[in-house]
Amino acid sequence: MEPTLLGRIGYAFLSLFVITNYGLLLIGSMARISAKVQGRVGQPVYQPYIDIIKSSVKRNAISHGIMFYLGPVFRLAGGVGTYMFIPAVFGSVVFRNFSDSGDLLLVMYFIFFGQLGMALGAGEGGHPYSAIGVSRGLAQMTAFEVPFALSVIAVAIQYGTLDINAIVGAQQGGFLNWTLFTNPLAVVAAIIAFLGMSMHNPFSVVIAPQEIPIGPPTEYQANLLGMLQTNRAIFNGAKLVLYMNLFFGGATNILVMVVKTFLIYFINVFVGQAFPRFRTDQSIRFFLGVPTLIGIASVIIAAV
Amino acid sequence: MSDKKIIPAPLANEGLPPDERGLFCDAAPREYEPARGIMEDFANWARSESLWILGFGTGCGAIELRPLMTSRFDMYRYGIQPRPTPRQSSVFVIGGYASVKTLKRIVRSYEQMMGPKFVVALGSCTINGGMYWDSYNTIKRIDQYIPVDVYITGCMPRPEALLAGFQELKKIIRAGRAEGQNEYARNFEWFKANQKKVIKDWNMPDYNW
């Protein structure tokens, strides 16, 4: 039964609520896993909640102009937008979001949109490290977009569509239908790009605390920071769901989604704990090197 | 508070180059009324469980923050973590003695922090000068310059003592007694006068939040 528009909006909010909480818990649990590697106990899983509450109940806040406000808003819009046009659970009424209204290109646009908005806002902060962080972020994004775009192209070619629902649908019926197995090169390229996208080591050049503490969000505080933290959860969730949909056969129920996204996210942590950080130029060179070649190869394979 | 005569603070942002003035606020600090009842209790609980320390090792005390923030003592599990920017930090750990040059940065960093903000002072040096009681370059009491919530005595206080200090701070926050920000605003001129008495080349903004 097709719900009304109002109903869909309601479902979308529910879905957004779930992914926000999931994203927060995911961040919390990954922090605990990282802590384990570091030989310690780590923060409570629910710590991100407290942090956001804390940030939101700050008594005063400082502004650096209207764009400064809009930065986190754009970013949040980017995060929510990304998520809204991806089906979180294939075939679910509640979690399909507005995936039928947009396609892969729209989603990719939203991914960019958040970053750009952030760039505008952070630049307004007046802090040199914000500016450097933004430029680093944009430079690196441009670089990892290449393998990512290539792998998306490969996927699009492979499935002959940009509709995410269709792509997921095509992967149903056994894990061998997953893109992971049907076009492994594309997945490798995309996963490497994903490392860059998630800002984990060795690609954490944007907030690099020892270099440019802490990059774009340097001047953000109070509720604006709370907004950024919330977005981090949503955006992470959205990206993970997207990857799951594109490369890992999507999910037919929420449990599968949780397991798959958790594992995809874990790749970040797994690599991140082992390596230090690239310099920006190294990072760019890296993305434009092997991953791009893999991406091209995947496109060729898909095309051929 | 001392009965020292209060010298009126000069104009806002005096001493800054004109092109930089725009980066800072011109409003004087003000007091913030706590929210009512359970709302404030809840907010205080969140504040106490998410203590973000400004990563500014002002003195020797920073040395014992390292073990605290690494795996042996792992302060993350208590909701405490370092933060590289004052804007996002809520706790300022004064790591012992403050030289005049550092005090200037302390004041500025403190003012840049968003309220409610808390100050933990480590070691004897912050209480009454410590072993640098006769030095020409270190202040004796940090509470003359910024409001302090918790003192931890020792030289250096061990990580365990620091941890106990943070637990104490949590209690104070939860009890709603950590009103350093308001105290600073209330006695702003007194604090400023003290600061300016010591910091001879005052070339930073007076209002900087």
Next chain:
Amino acid sequence: MDIKDFIAPFAVWKRAFEKPFTVKKPIDERPGAPRYRGFHINDADKCVGCGTCEAICMNRAIDLVPVEGRDAKEGDSGLRPRVDYGRCCWCALCVDICPSGSLNMSNEYVWIDSDPDVFRYTPGVEPKPWDGSALGYRRAEGYRLLDGTRVPMPELDHHEAVKSFLELVRGWSREQAEKEADRCVSCGLCIASCPAHMEIPGYIKAVRDGDLETGLRLLYQTNPFPEACGRICTHRCEEACSIGTDGDPVAIRWLKRYIADQVELADYSKALPRKEASSGKRVAIVGAGPGGLSAAYYLALLGHEVTVHEKDEAAGGMLRYGIPEYRLPYPALDKDIGYIESLGVKIERGAPVGEGRSLASLRERFDAVFLSTGLPAAYGLDVPGEKHPRVLDGVAVLAAATRGQVLGLGARVAVVGGGNVAMDAARTALRNGASVDILYRRREEDMPADPDEIREAKAEGARLVEKAIPLEVKDAGGKARFVWNEATMVQKEAGKRPVPEPIPGAIHEEIYDSVISAIGQGPELSYIAEADGVEIRRFKPVVDRDGLATAAGKAPVFAGGDLVNDRKDAISAIADGHRAASAIDRLLSGKGA
């Protein structure tokens, strides 16, 4: 760069499967190490409030503060260290240096408060959770910042010593004296115990600095008998010495002697203050002992004309006639007296006050009179047979020795008594070739004599017979048969010293060539007539704090020394003399009482 560089880093994940490094409950689980330098603890009863901790503290973290229920007393200032934890750096030098070892540290280290004014406390007085902590920093065994051992004083070997009247104690070299002076922490606890309140830390510092003239000046501020006191003083100061709380006290007496010995008499006048202009007032002093001559010195210094009347043929009183030469050689005493005389003090020797030179006449002729006639008369044994010709009196024996008379004590001598006179008599007898028994009614530890004296007397061969109650002296063919009853010490009353109780039947007797009685001395007061109006109670002139005896009539009469005070030692007499001199000066110059 090879493939290993991409694979090896993932080895970090190994740690994820091992036990975390994290301490579960750091605050509870990790007490300080047994040696941890935590918060201070102090045994307030052991502490003497000397302030050495304050002196060594480079942070000025320690204040000495009065505490409730602990007043100053001899050897304890009543103050206790208060630590400011806004200053302390936990270096524990205070613990290392604490002379009594009372100050230590617990291994407790957490003290948190929002009020910065609370971080001060007096350990051992204000209760704290870590009081009595068994763990924490203590001085390591064999490690002290202060030296608890006195520089040994070179002395004649006892076998040699007993052969002559040569001075036993040889005195220190400069190096030795400076080393001993270095042990002093200048706390000043000793000053209160010294009857003359000498500036002890000051002159010890002078020794340390090699500035003996300053030292001499400090000595003469309160004591014009440094040579004598440097040898025979009862050194009550050393009992109060903070270093003595856990070790040998600083040898204050020997240091004083060192200063006096090192400065030539000819150089005294350079170091010491000059006489003030003559006041035109005349003061008579009766008795040229330490008390009288001290008064004479200070009065002369203040410009008064002083005449001392001495019954004996030489000045010095008990210092000369009561103390044997091997303890206080006459040249040393003469040096002290010589300097006093050099100030213009007139000493009339062989001029007893009494018949023909009555106190009343002195009061006629002088503006003030100071009585310091001491205790010249020995008390008798008061046992049957005490008048036996071989029963001699100790004071007389010592005086005879001083005069160089043949003592004729014989080969076997008993000395009855346990005071310094008894020891001196015994050792004099030893030096005269006699074998000596010292008989004392109580135990050795009850003896009023200096422990050093007892030790030395024994070392020189005297036999100590304790708990011997004299019963009778019988004649045994010209010799004395001394009968005594062995006693047992019975604690008859709580809080008082035990009483010797004769053991029935345990009667001993021994034949001696001489029995020297040295049980005590009394004053000679026959020269004070009722008409003088000097109030006397129990054979002591009654004096006020300044030494002024209540007297009617003309010139005021002061009294001091053994005659008046209960301490009955040279330094107290000197203090009395000084005090009386100041009072006389105030009176004479009209500066008010």
Next chain:
Amino acid sequence: MNTASFQETLDFAIGRERAAVEFYRELTGKAAFAAQKSALAEFMAMEEGHVAMLTGMKSRGAVNLSPGAAVDLGLARRLAAEEEPTAAMDFQDILVAAIKKEERSGDLYRSLVAAALDPDVKAIFERLEAEESRHKRYFEELYETQVARDN
């Protein structure tokens, strides 16, 4: 106890104390200089005080003396004062005489206690004996601290 024997007993005791006063007065007569006289006068005053005290008890009709005897320091017994004090008497001589006197009083009361038939009289004598022992103790202590300091 009948009043008469009470009066009698106390009269006896008062007589003893009066005799003591006389004893000191006699000694004072022999004294040659101020110090002796002041010491004797002090002791005499003490005895006069005892007379007054006993007289008071007599008029009140009750003896309120502590029955506890003082500790015997054992000096009196061995001190030999064969001779009466002379003009040259010193503090030791005077004290010894005093101690001996108190000892004699004590001895007398002791024999009276033994001889008394009336238990009440006996009790009074016992108390008087204790009182005398306290006096003796007082002098003995003076002797120990002031005279035989080194013994």
Next chain:
Amino acid sequence: MRRQNEHVIPPETRATPDLSSGKYLVMWQGPQHPGITGNMSLRLVADGDTVVDCETHVGYLHRGFEKLMERRLWMQNFPLVCRIAVPEPDFNEYCYAAALEELAGVTVPEKAVWLRTLSLEMIRLASFLMWIGGQAGAFGHGTIAQWSVTMRDYVLDLFEELSGGRIYHMYIIPGGVRGDVPDGFLDHVLETMQVIKKNLDDIELVMFHNAVFKMRAVGLGYIPPDWVDKYGITGPNARSAGVARDLRKDLGYLAYPQLDFKLITGGRSDAFERAELRLAEMYQSIDLIRQIVARMPKDGPFRERLPNPLHWKIPAGETYVAAECTRGEYGFYVVSDGGDKPRRVAVRGPSYTHAVSVMERLVRGVNIADVAGLMVSLHTYPPEIER
């Protein structure tokens, strides 16, 4: 990625960038900056991502030690000196004590010599452990720091057991040391060394066989050998440049002449090799500690009796006592005028040259991202610069 041995040596003279041109970005790194060792700051002028000029600013930790020491008695200075270099206080204690002993003509008992050697070597290890965490952290590898700071803490536990203090040990006192080893201490030392060695093996595997770390560190901050004398560079920084100098060998102080160890040198002289060299020295330290534990005399006095500290006067004279700390030559210049207080005490910290003149020159031409890593690779502690 730069190839090995292709070193860019910054020009000696400072360029004077025209800051008003708008072409440059002026940036302060520190004092409140996680990428700065301690409390100091760098004023960087960047052209794009490249630093073209750098000025170091120190003094945030200036307490005026050298002035304060002139006000205090010789012995009172003993607790003060260790505060000069917080992570490695024992070298201050040793140099100060040794200078005083030399001036006063005091000979330290054998046992104290060994205990001093033990504590110096232990603090070297602790300091290196702290550094390695910083070095990895400066390149963003937080995990190593988490491990190594814990390892350092284990060494501090040993110090706490030995001396009663965690950070400021105040153990090496003029005349000797303040106490003998407690019961079972030497066993704890050996156990701890075992644990640390095992962890160091992990660190070596993870950090030194790490592609990204190599990419970052190899070729970074090349110090030519001729700079060593020119700039007074000492310690691992000099040894990595191929200059074989180690005061432990050259001066032969304490028990080092009796210990068996080789001088470790390199030649590539970049951040990576300096790190490798320090790692090797950490292994060496563990070895030395084991040797010391094995050879230390069991008994004997541990402190020579000195005069009363309240009046201790030291004969007039001057001396300079140096020791090899983790960063290089640590020295105390002590002048006595014969009084009970020092006339002058000057402290030579190796960071003085490393963090100021060498740093300023090396940073030129480096990517902003590498400033932190470069600074840590010089291993500097600001408090010893400004005292």
Next chain:
Amino acid sequence: MNELAKELAARYGARDWHDRRGDLSSTVVDPIRLHDTLAWLKDSAGYAHLSFATAVDNIERGVFTLTYTVRNHEQGHSLMVHADVDRANPVVDSIHLLWGQGWTYQREMKEWFGIDFPGSPRVDEEFVLEGWEGPPMMRRDFDSLAYSDATYEGRPGRVTHDPATRMQERLYPEAGK
């Protein structure tokens, strides 16, 4: 080492050679010849390593004694070169061209003692202090405690007692009247 002493004496008039220790000696030169002495020691005598440079305020003699400690690593010998400069007009040749770190020491000496080294880079800039208005603080006549007491407020309420005085008050107040 005596050869070096002779050579330095002959070349630069160095005097007062003291062997402080087996591997440490000191000598004194005139400040005017300081730079040349150090240059020669560095370039020709193998004393290439500058351990440190500092100054001592010998206020009694009215001079600052500069101390440059150079080390010859090959011979394992350190030499402290002293030079007395007039306290009233302390100007010394800069050695920043000899050693790359020299200017830092000179900057420090300028700030701490007020000794000037014309031509030394950044020598007039503040080194460790900021906004310092007092005299150069390492000079002996600068009283740190007095400055600190006057400038930085301490915590009130501290009071101490001298044991000897206290005992006099309590036990024999009459003395010294």
